[in-house]
Amino acid sequence: MQNKKYMAIPILLIVTLGLIGFAYASWYDYLYVNGQIDTAYLKMEFMSVSSDDPPGTIDVNKDKDVGTTTASKIDDTHVQVTITNGYPCYEVYVHFTIENDGTIPVHFRGFGPQPPFVFDGRKTWKASLFDGEITVWGWDSNMEQLHPGDRGGYTIWIHIEQPAKQHYTYTFTVEVIYSQWNAND
Amino acid sequence: MGMDTKKIAATFAILVIALGIAGYAYASWYSYLYVEGEVDTGYIGVEWTVGAGYDSETEGKNYSSITGYIEGDTLYVTVHNGYPCIDYWLPVDILNIGSIPIHIWNITSDLSALPEGTVVELIADPSYPIYPLEVGAQIHPGFEVYGLIHVHLPQITGQDSTYYFSVTVTYGQWNLPPTE
Numbered sequence: 012m013q014n015k016k017y018m019a020i021p022i023l024l025i026v027t028l029g030l031i032g033f034a035y036a037s038w039y040d041y042l043y044v045n046g047q048i049d050t051a052y053l054k055m056e057f058m059s060v061s062s063d064d065p066p067g068t069i070d071v072n073k074d075k076d077v078g079t080t081t082a083s084k085i086d087d088t089h090v091q092v093t094i095t096n097g098y099p100c101y102e103v104y105v106h107f108t109i110e111n112d113g114t115i116p117v118h119f120r121g122f123g124p125q126p127p128f129v130f131d132g133r134k135t136w137k138a139s140l141f142d143g144e145i146t147v148w149g150w151d152s153n154m155e156q157l158h159p160g161d162r163g164g165y166t167i168w169i170h171i172e173q174p175a176k177q178h179y180t181y182t183f184t185v186e187v188i189y190s191q192w193n194a195n196d
Numbered sequence: 197m198g199m200d201t202k203k204i205a206a207t208f209a210i211l212v213i214a215l216g217i218a219g220y221a222y223a224s225w226y227s228y229l230y231v232e233g234e235v236d237t238g239y240i241g242v243e244w245t246v247g248a249g250y251d252s253e254t255e256g257k258n259y260s261s262i263t264g265y266i267e268g269d270t271l272y273v274t275v276h277n278g279y280p281c282i283d284y285w286l287p288v289d290i291l292n293i294g295s296i297p298i299h300i301w302n303i304t305s306d307l308s309a310l311p312e313g314t315v316v317e318l319i320a321d322p323s324y325p326i327y328p329l330e331v332g333a334q335i336h337p338g339f340e341v342y343g344l345i346h347v348h349l350p351q352i353t354g355q356d357s358t359y360y361f362s363v364t365v366t367y368g369q370w371n372l373p374p375t376e
């Protein structure tokens with residue numbers, strides 16, 4: 012029995028060496044691919060903002076200078092719109108210009124957050140805020156495409172409704188939504 | 197005749213016979229034929245060829261691209277300003293510059309540093325169905341197989357980021373199964 016074991020060892024050794032020898036004997040080599048992906052980015056900036064009723068002007072569609080709306084740029088992505096001494100049926104248009112400072116085209120998707128903004132089928136968005144006390148409309152340029160470096164002009168309309176409270180401050184945010192041009196709706 | 201005389205005579209006779217045999221041998225006509233052996237071995241070798249990349253951006257929207265260049269046995273591929281939902285293709289060929297046929301044994305990828313769902317693949321170029329770059333393809337000396345590097349980024353890809361990947365193609369002599 013012991014002799015059989017001793018006999019098996021050299022046989023195994025031969026087989027193993029044979030296999031190793033076969034592997035080393037094969038001719039083979041490699042080709043390589045080293046890949047790098049540098050991705051793009053989206054960057055939209057407010058370039059300017061203005062209102063149709065700055066201080067010292069007659070209220071929109073009225074004959075008196077009662078209310079006032081100021082609009083100013085806070086930073087590249089925020090503008091501040093302030094209505095002072097507003098009253099029911101006071102309305103104002105706020106215009107702003109946005110530039111695509113990113114590296115790929117974008118689509119303007121509208122205004123948000125949604126809800127409460129509702130697409131009414133006429134390329135406009137309507138928001139009824141604070142239980143109907145303030146209405147904001149946004150329109151123009153649904154799905155407008157801005158290539159890098161392009162600018163687009165947009166407008167929102169703010170209207171104070173009859174149920175609005177007296178001597179009260181309403182605060183809200185309107186988002187301007189955009190996305191990569193080739194994203195799904 | 198004494199016993200000693202007989203021994204001397206026998207010795208002499210054996211000597212004569214032996215010398216005779218030897219003399220016969222030396223006198224025979226003979227010569228040689230020679231085989232001078234030389235084995236010049238073949239060698240395996242392939243190289244990349246890279247073409248002009250293209251993508252699925254529509255006309256008027258050439259904002260991203262894919263390019264490649266070669267250094268030695270490495271093909272360096274870069275997607276520039278890439279973004280989701282665009283397909284990038286880079287034509288790549290493998291040319292047999294060796295002296296024996298080879299087989300492509302294996303194609304492996306390391307995509308671990310890419311966002312989940314990213315597609316990076318080295319596939320056969322459908323424009324050249326007779327010579328596809330694929331595992332098992334045989335390439336004779338002077339011939340090539342045609343492939344494409346295809347990249348597609350998922351929506352979760354980060355903006356303004358850099359990702360890396362690698363692909364390794366193993367090839368070997370045509371008449372052996374893959375041993376690596």
